[in-house]
Each structure stands twice: as C-alpha cells, then as structure tokens.
Amino acid sequence: MEEVEVLIIGAGIVGLAIAERFSKKYDCVIVAEKEPSFGRHTSSRNSEVMHSGIYYPQDSLKAKLCVKGNEMLYSFLKEHDIGHRKCGKFVIATKDEEIPILRELLENGTKNGVKGLEILSEEKVKELEPLFKTKGALWVPSTGIMDTHNVMKKLDFMAEENGAMISYNTEVVSIEKTDEGYIITFSDGFKVKSPIVINAAGLCADKVSEMVGIHAEKHNYTIHLCKGEYYKTTKYKNIEHLVYPVPDPTGISLGIHIRINLNGELSFGPNAYYVDELDYSMDETYHKEFHESVSEYLDIDFDEMWQDDSGIRPKLQKKGEGFRDFVIENESDKGFPNFINLIGIESPGLTCCLAIAEYVENLIDQEI
Ligand SMILES: Cc1cc2nc3c(=O)[nH]c(=O)nc-3n(C[C@H](O)[C@H](O)[C@H](O)COP(=O)(O)OP(=O)(O)OC[C@H]3O[C@@H](n4cnc5c(N)ncnc54)[C@H](O)[C@@H]3O)c2cc1C
Numbered sequence: 001m002e003e004v005e006v007l008i009i010g011a012g013i014v015g016l017a018i019a020e021r022f023s024k025k026y027d028c029v030i031v032a033e034k035e036p037s038f039g040r041h042t043s044s045r046n047s048e049v050m051h052s053g054i055y056y057p058q059d060s061l062k063a064k065l066c067v068k069g070n071e072m073l074y075s076f077l078k079e080h081d082i083g084h085r086k087c088g089k090f091v092i093a094t095k096d097e098e099i100p101i102l103r104e105l106l107e108n109g110t111k112n113g114v115k116g117l118e119i120l121s122e123e124k125v126k127e128l129e130p131l132f133k134t135k136g137a138l139w140v141p142s143t144g145i146m147d148t149h150n151v152m153k154k155l156d157f158m159a160e161e162n163g164a165m166i167s168y169n170t171e172v173v174s175i176e177k178t179d180e181g182y183i184i185t186f187s188d189g190f191k192v193k194s195p196i197v198i199n200a201a202g203l204c205a206d207k208v209s210e211m212v213g214i215h216a217e218k219h220n221y222t223i224h225l226c227k228g229e230y231y232k233t234t235k236y237k238n239i240e241h242l243v244y245p246v247p248d249p250t251g252i253s254l255g256i257h258i259r260i261n262l263n264g265e266l267s268f269g270p271n272a273y274y275v276d277e278l279d280y281s282m283d284e285t286y287h288k289e290f291h292e293s294v295s296e297y298l299d300i301d302f303d304e305m306w307q308d309d310s311g312i313r314p315k316l317q318k319k320g321e322g323f324r325d326f327v328i329e330n331e332s333d334k335g336f337p338n339f340i341n342l343i344g345i346e347s348p349g350l351t352c353c354l355a356i357a358e359y360v361e362n363l364i365d366q367e368i
Helices: 013-022 061-079 096-112 122-128 148-161 202-212 284-295 349-363
Strands: 006-009 029-032 089-093 118-121 136-140 144-146 165-167 172-178 181-186 191-194 196-199 224-233 242-244 257-260 266-269 306-315 327-330 339-343
Touching: 006 013, 006 181, 006 191, 013 029, 013 148, 013 349, 061 096, 061 144, 061 148, 061 349, 089 096, 089 122, 096 118, 096 136, 118 122, 122 136, 148 165, 172 202, 181 196, 196 202, 202 306, 202 339, 224 284, 266 284, 327 349, 339 349
Parallel strands: 006 029, 006 196, 029 165, 089 242, 196 339
Antiparallel strands: 089 136, 118 136, 172 181, 181 191, 224 266, 224 306, 242 257, 257 266, 327 339
C-alpha cells in the first residue's frame, strides 16, 4: 500500500491552499479530488469578493480568519500578479431606520480589527456612486474582488512544483483508522495510508467525516445546503465600488448585492434558500424577489435582468438557527488524532483560504 505523509480531501480553494502550504513542509502530500479538475463546486460559484470581516461575531473563527485572510490574499495576489481590484464597498441604508445597522457594523468591524471603516452621508455616497438610491452608507475600503480561478490555478501549480500530487477523478469512499494512522480508499479500489488526513470536502465534508466514524448529527456537523442564485444585467457597466444592502437580519446571507467582475460586468445576488439536493439549475420563481430587492437601491426593470449562475453554501446553520462558526478541528479529542475536519466553510471561505491553511498547520500534532 502507498504511504503518504498528508492526504487532503478536496481541491477547492481551501484544499489547494492547504496543499500549497503543506507541500513546503512535507515531502509526500496528496490531494484527492473527485472531479476532473479543481474548484468545480463552491469555489467557482460565488461572488469572488475578498471580505473585510465586519459581519462576524468578535473572536469567531470567521472574524479572525477573514481579517487575516484578507491581508494574506492581497499580498499573494500582488506577489503573483493575479488579477484583483481593491475597489472597496458601500453597505448602503435605503431607509433612515437602517442607519443604526450601519453603526453596529462599524462598531463590530472595528472590534474585529477592520481598518478604515467610515459612515458616509447620503450626499457623499451619491457623489461617489451616483446611480444608487441611498440614505447613507458604511464605507469598507479593504473589500475587493479577485480572479478566483487564477488563484486556484496558481495554488495547484505551486503545490505540484513543491512535489505534492493533485489526483483528479479520485473520490474518497472510505476511511479507516488504524494504530499508525488512516487507510483511505478511493472509488477505483486504490488505497493509501496516511498519518494526517485533512477533510476539505466542502459540501460533502459531513459525509467524509462520517466515513471515519464521526457522526454528523451527534456532533452538530450536519451540512445544510443553501442555494444562492445570481441575475445579470447589461444595463449598467463599470461600476466602481461594490454595493451591498444591510445584511439579512436572520444571518442567512449578506443580502442581494451587486457583483462586479474584473471586466466591469454586473450581476446581482446571491439570494438564499435551503435545498435538498446538489443541483445548480436556476429557479425562475425567484426572479421577482431579485427585481424587488435590487429596485430598492437601483433603477432596473424586471426584464433588464436575467438568470446568470448559482452556487450552494455548505451551511452548519439550519433554517431558523442563529450564527454558526466554521468548524476547523483536529479530532483527536474524539479519538481521531490528526484527522482535521473543516466543516461549514461557507462565506467568507474564499477570503480566508490562506489564513485557514496557516491555522490548520498549527493544529497538527507533531508528537503523534
Ligand atoms: C453563492 C455563494 C457566494 C459566495 N461568495 C463568497 C465571497 O464573495 N467571498 C468569500 O470569501 N466567500 C464566498 N463564498 C464562500 C466560498 O465560495 C467558499 O467558502 C469556498 O469556496 C469553500 O471552498 P472549499 O475548498 O472549502 O469547498 P469547495 O470549493 O466546494 O471544494 C471542495 C471539494 O471537495 C471535493 N470533494 C467532495 N467530496 C469528495 C470526496 N469524497 N473525495 C474527493 N473529493 C471530494 C469536491 O468535488 C470539491 O471540489 C460564497 C459561497 C457561495 C455559495
């Protein structure tokens, strides 16, 4: 049986960031990815925004890793000349009653270590973004957009250059704990042995964790699939800054905001609703919700927006539940030393990817 030092399950942006970091430290790192290439799921179906860290409770992993990850990602993008734009974002109030929410976000963000936050008057926002209907906004200068595909391509390339192997079309179907580590079986029957296993399987992370014997329901690790769709438009182009409404009070999403890409194209989304299956097709019934939400802050007709794409969030937060943090754990307390679970890596997972990799490195127990 092939023996490796580290086996990473999943080549989304998180698995790749971990592979790149670990490939500098370990000689034999393998990433097993069930799809034919990297980032076929959540990592390529999102808003491509580098978040600042204003939304998450103080001291949560989401807050700490977002603030750190934002800085790490900008350095990485600059160093490797990967497309990005630090455009900043406005969280806009469209009604006077929403102004206190901006103040709460400013206070929370400042406590989390986000720099440069400022409440701007209606006049100032209109001077900077004249198209938007607003009563004032929170200015968030550290938010930006990036070319996620090229980040993943670079991480994949760097990991392989350091000697890691990224094995595509390789689905992990079972994991068995032994005295010397773990035996991992792939769908073609091939087996490898590894003392360190990292579960970065995104939407399937709860199922992968169950393979080793950590039951999702018992440990509150069940993933709830929450879809987010986007609608695009050609009515507007080259908007300078990201514009978000105040977040949904249930914490399910940040609200239907504008998504801009590096070519200046514009779309709106994501909405948020729970689904039972991994199905990325769009549901036209939400077109009305999109039109109503966007019309709150921008003039647009119903037929000036049409279906774009969708992604699915791997949420730990079930319907009606409050905030849930990322689970990033060395499961040694449960009897699975150096089995690292990453569960519920929804937004701001892209932003956090490099900081998550550093965090995971510090969880590995070298004495085992
Ligand atoms: C609509 C939407 C908008 C978002 N917007 C943002 C944003 O603007 N900014 C931000 O920071 N974050 C955002 N996010 C969150 C971000 O996209 C995710 O946190 C991030 O992509 C998670 O990456 P990952 O590598 O953990 O998961 P994934 O990209 O899903 O990768 C997991 C991989 O594991 C593989 N896998 C699963 N099971 C197995 C198995 N048994 N064997 C082998 N391989 C397996 C899968 O094929 C997949 O490739 C958004 C998410 C959504 C859904």
